[in-house]
Amino acid sequence: MIAPEAATKLATLLGTRFVTSDADRAQHGRNETYYPDTPPDAVAYPETTEEVSQIVRICAAHHCPVVAVGAATSLEGQHLATQGGVSLDMNRMNRVLAVNDEDLNVVVQPGLTRVALNEELRSTGLFFPVDPGADASLGGMTATRASGTTAVRYGTMRDNVLAMEAVMADGSIIRTGSKARKSSTGYDLAHLLVGSEGTLGIITELTLRLQGIPESTLAATCRFENVEDAVNCVILTIQSGLPMARIELLDHMMVRGFNAYANAGLPEKPHLFLEFHGTPTGTAEQAQSFREIADDFGATNWEQATTTEDRTALWAMRHKAHYASAALGKGKHLWPTDVCVPISQLATAVVQAQDDAVRHGLTSTIVGHVGDGNFHAGICVDPNDADEMARAESFSKALAETALRLGGTVSGEHGIGLGKQKYMQAEHGTALPFMRAIKAALDPQNILNPGKLLPPGD
């Protein structure tokens, strides 16, 4: 609940950009997965940093939760206002503020999406590489420490955020990080905010690293007889130091999903989708080195996407994995999991995941940014089927435990949100109290996205 006095102040500040209508609230209560709808009490649409600061000050004065939301594509319910309060819709702060092409960076507002950014960069010869598939906002991507298909080459949001402006829980506006490529001046607040899921501060501006569009881009696919061969091929490729730009695994179930959803017409065998970036000689050399490795694992049906259109179509299809997985469930929701293991453990983890899905009687795909040791199982669930939900929960738990047992993490990129708090103790143990101490120090009233990331305290 928002105190009436707070609502009055917010309405005075924002006019028609402070909304309590059912439609706006309902829209901000939805999510892409299986979490129940949870509309906030109100929605605020700030247009400036100063407004964000004022909103947070008002909310702080009235102990009212503030939950930032970008494109609302996060997969663990991160943007849902589960304790009520204000949904802070950042989508009107979506401008490119400066393209510093000479310094290979760009300054943007957080509501800008990655696709819109790359559209704006088109004439510069530069691009922003982090690509989670969904057209997420750059603020949301920063807040979830997102990555995706190209992280194997260009890193995650952690590696690509240079600096930011943020509004803290008391309304103060800070700048942290540097436009220089590196800095050793004090605690790295910028990278503490990366991955903090809106619980430590509201990001109001970002300076992001850019990359030159490679002279040559070569995309290809190939097929394997079984998933072990596909994964072992990935492991050896990474170990050999080949600078893959993308290396994505689709298991036979995922291929079945693409066939169902997009008439992909692919044989239901494990596939790798690949991309190489470099000079023309370089990409040819890389592809050749890769094929030598792949041959040893019995890869067949090497197909190169020769035109830009073919390449775009290939990745557009890959980016529909979420919906293609759901398609196997014929109208069910998708429960997407996300684990990441040391690369040497990847075959063990993937095979275990497949077995566990079958053992739990679930329809589930596997798709992954396997060059990082990161993969997802996409489980089809009916949230009203308590038994199926329990089996999905049990499978997801088994997967998380497998990842931890193999020295990995319960989330490579989707984050904690609501769904993975239950594993925080197992993953972080004695470090967890120090995360709590940081939250308490930076947001003593617990108004920034309360109830997310950290499990309920003792």
Place this chain on the structure above:
Amino acid sequence: MIAPEAATKLATLLGTRFVTSDADRAQHGRNETYYPDTPPDAVAYPETTEEVSQIVRICAAHHCPVVAVGAATSLEGQHLATQGGVSLDMNRMNRVLAVNDEDLNVVVQPGLTRVALNEELRSTGLFFPVDPGADASLGGMTATRASGTTAVRYGTMRDNVLAMEAVMADGSIIRTGSKARKSSTGYDLAHLLVGSEGTLGIITELTLRLQGIPESTLAATCRFENVEDAVNCVILTIQSGLPMARIELLDHMMVRGFNAYANAGLPEKPHLFLEFHGTPTGTAEQAQSFREIADDFGATNWEQATTTEDRTALWAMRHKAHYASAALGKGKHLWPTDVCVPISQLATAVVQAQDDAVRHGLTSTIVGHVGDGNFHAGICVDPNDADEMARAESFSKALAETALRLGGTVSGEHGIGLGKQKYMQAEHGTALPFMRAIKAALDPQNILNPGKLLPPGD
């Protein structure tokens, strides 16, 4: 001062590894630059994490400062126990615990030095790339967020630390980060500790990312008529996306220093020292692309280091820049500065630095990891000459202000320690109180390296 009761407990715990002799104290009070000697009250030599934890618990119970020290090569007095207490010498914790060559990572104790690590890795085909020149400890490098010559290609310690074990201010032992290549599970404590200069926790174990030794390494030098041409060549090289492994600037004064210190016999003109990593075709292609750029800036005297010995000699010389700079001062101390600017501002910053040094009547070199926009002025000073020290201070201040004005940072890699606290407010402004809040939350008694990194509070 250490309370007698604390000293008794520490002696009981460590036996002869708890030392209060003048020799040990004096040795731990020295530094490589111009800070006055400041011996600690005692030196502790732990051998295990459990011992570190016990030491910190004892010190916490008696409000006694604990200052970790690795190789003591930090350049801003970071390791000096300026408020007394225990110097925690980490050098006995110097083992390689596991080489996970399949996962391209290694687990080490913090007292191990980077040279010793690479020695141990020799047979694996892998290497640890971060190279600050000095044979620093990996714990110290992590704590200062060190980088060096190869950061332009392989990143800084921030990019190369995957996980760590640390002892916090209350003695608890935590593990943070993951052996997987990426993770999105909560606040990034590991990277908060990177660069925290021993003020938030004592690092007792590190998991570091490794790289494959490149198939081909090509080193070279070339010469320019003036420093603008050299720097503009660097700027264009970086902007063009060439994956330089090393690109180091030496100005004419630095060359003079090498001639004085090592009989380098080089003409006193600006030089670039370069390295390319890749396949044989790749490095040849890169070198060719670089030369095309360099030609446009009038580069001459291209010389390739063809043998491994030549290459080693080249970088061994480069790594003596600190002492070669000091050599120009004939027995004086060195006051090394360190700034980093956006690459487009590098020529402005370097030229300004040279002018300012002359204007201040100082003997000063410039040497830099210029591919990152990072460079150092090495000022020869006599700490007993108050006037010269004041001029050095004024020059150093001008340089810091230039860096900030150009959108950069007052330290690219050496850190804050004692010497740069005075710029923290200018660089971080409203973010500084949040750094203080984190310090207060994690080390409420202020026993971990007190008086460093954060300027005295209000």
